[in-house]
Amino acid sequence: MKIEGTQEVRAPRERVFQALLDPEVLQRCIPGCEKLEQTGDHAYAATLRAGVGSIKGVFTGQIKLEELQPPSHYRIVIDGKGQPGFLKGTGTLDLEEKDGQTMVSYAGDAQIGGTIAGVGQRMIQGAARMMVAQFFAAIEVEANHDPDEEPPKHGFVRTALRVTKRALQGSNAADQSAAEDVEGERKK
């Protein structure tokens, strides 16, 4: 499966690249990441409790970062397996500066096998998109965060729900702006 896209992150490029390299930040930003331990130079062992809705699985695996060219490019290699199946993939991230913001282009190719690929085929792409969007929304918060302060918390599904809730409770005018917020959340 190919995954590619461009994501606008409203933060300066250096900060975004820094965030994308910091294992502590990555652990907080990768949806469901329970453990990310450094095992070598830009090599990590990860435990991921990933999934959407009631469909969840625990994956363990290795993540390696290669071709590091700060602050514009790196390549990521993932090899993981878990009860629902396995996942192998490589991807590249390219960061471009645009009006003080950062455009992140990502392109990857993933092989997914096991139960999840057999019965969940029709949902994999959507689930991957959802997690990518959540990841970059969290990275944006991190890149804009003062490093001396306590690290931010990311409640991924909660964020989407809060926005919806606001839309439900507000007046018509508030509805409109909240609807735009939802739109904004998605674009992030």
Place this chain on the structure above:
Amino acid sequence: MIPAQFDYVTPATLNEALALLAEHQDDAKILAGGHSLIPAMKLRLAMPQMLIDIGRIKDLAYINEEGSQLRIGAMTTHYQIESSARLKDLCPILPQAASTIGDVQVRNKGTIGGSLAHADPAADWPAVMLALQADIVVVGSSGERLIKADDFFVDMLTTALEPGEILREVRINIPTGNFGQAYAKAAQPASGFAVVGVAAHLTRDANGNCESASIGVTGVASKAYRATGVECALVGTTLDDAAIASAASHAADGVDLNGDLYASADYRRHLIQVYVRRAIAAAQQ
């Protein structure tokens, strides 16, 4: 094909079910008809520690008329909707769409509330609820609230239901005036799920022109959506073939389409237009 171990409880009332859900939170799942959750559990893609079966609660399966509204209980099965003579008169898209869901076994056990709460991106009901602009009634420890169908589907398998809330009822305004509605679907041959599903609800004014159009699309993106571009393009037209074809070209505007082994995103983009045209044509008959 054997699920992980879980506890099973059968509350007799909705309040009991809510209390159990509040107590066990994320470890518990509500079991309705079980035709999405149980297969996922058998494959161990879902491993809840507790199932709260709301199937024993009385008065959750009904189709009632209240004033100008239809009220359908969460535990009403697809078959009960499919076979309701009253619905065939009042809101024919409901029995028609129900008849396209899965197979007889699924329709006999699966429920409208379970399907909506699960929010499978290829389920049929979400498109129909969007086209009918239904209200979804959910109940939690702090009482009841109404969620518009437009706000209910947040993302793939994710709804506006808060943890601890249970979907109780669906409310639909009984269509009035000169209206037409239809559900058109390209079904995945193995699963019966929608590769593309389009629900259309149209009304005409006294001159025969399209007065309002409401189009729900499922199966193509991470959640069902309203095809607002199509709706806007239809209103005011005479609903002739040219107008429908031109409106249908907006069916996927602004939507990120998903692809899978069976149907690529481009194929789906084409199919949506075809099925939007078919749904609108069928709605006029």
